[in-house]
Amino acid sequence: MLAEWIDKHFTSVKDLSVCAKDCGVSQAKVWHFLNEKDLIKGLNNTEFLILNLFLKYSYSLDKAADETGLSVLAISKILEKFNIEPNWKKVRESRYSRIGSQKGMEAEALFKKLVPDALDANEEIKEGNSKFDFIVFDEYTGREKTIDVKEFAIQDSVGGKGWVFRFPEKMDDRADYYVLFLVLTKKNALRVNIGC
Numbered sequence: 001m002l003a004e005w006i007d008k009h010f011t012s013v014k015d016l017s018v019c020a021k022d023c024g025v026s027q028a029k030v031w032h033f034l035n036e037k038d039l040i041k042g043l044n045n046t047e048f049l050i051l052n053l054f055l056k057y058s059y060s061l062d063k064a065a066d067e068t069g070l071s072v073l074a075i076s077k078i079l080e081k082f083n084i085e086p087n088w089k090k091v092r093e094s095r096y097s098r099i100g101s102q103k104g105m106e107a108e109a110l111f112k113k114l115v116p117d118a119l120d121a122n123e124e125i126k127e128g129n130s131k132f133d134f135i136v137f138d139e140y141t142g143r144e145k146t147i148d149v150k151e152f153a154i155q156d157s158v159g160g161k162g163w164v165f166r167f168p169e170k171m172d173d174r175a176d177y178y179v180l181f182l183v184l185t186k187k188n189a190l191r192v193n194i195g196c
Contacts, residue, residue, distance in 0.1 A: 002033055010034075017083040027084065031055050050078045107151035107181045108133050118147065131168075132175035148175035153183050 002023050010019060016034075020027040031051065050064060054075065057063035061072045068075070111134065112118060118134040132146035152163045163182050168174050 002030065006034070015083075027055065047078055047081065050075055051082055051084075054079060054084075107149045107179075110181065111147075111149045111179055121146070131173055145176040147177045147179055149179045149181070151181040151183065 002019070002025060005019055005023050009015065009022075016027050016030055020030045023030070032055075035052075050068060050070070053064040053067055054061070057067075061075055064070075064075050065072045108120075108122075112120065115134070115136065118136050121132055121135055132148045134147040134149065135144050136147060137143075138145045150165065152165060154161050155164055157164065163180075165178075165180060167178075
């Protein structure tokens with residue numbers, strides 16, 4: 001059935017997901033069939049490698065990113081060329097887990113929920129942007145402003161308990177604004193339902 005569908009309908013790798021759905025097989029199976037029959041044309045080496053790794057690792061964006069050194073977002077964008085629509089919730093979770101900060105993910109998700117028009121710099125500009133997380137338009141000045149979002153649990157310090165936040169030393173490394181979510185204990189950390 002797969003060979004017949006490909007003979008009748010297949011025109012490019014963009015048909016990969018449609019073929020898989022119509023034939024009731026996985027995209028990986030379609031891909032491997034096309035690859036074995038040497039029917040894949042018009043792919044550059046990077047796209048071929050990424051699609052192959054994504055399917056090899058059972059649709060794991062993280063593993064494909066680890067092996068290529070590319071960001072999860074970059075891999076997702078390449079996969080869209082093949083009509084493979086990434087699960088954006090998983091992409092976001094993967095991005096934050098790769099950075100290693102569940103706290104950061106919750107704080108950024110809450111900020112995005114509170115300010116839905118904010119542009120997520122990690123998704124739109126560069127993943128793992130160290131200077132800021134979001135960009136908002138300041139109607140008063142008519143300019144874009146950068147925002148860095150942080151979550152802090154109270155800590156013991158010399159004068160008692162308190163929150164500690166240090167600004168980057170160099171002015172060029174600072175965001176225009178900082179949004180700090182403060183919690184009393186690590187146990188009471190932010191819990192946000194990230195509806196994507």
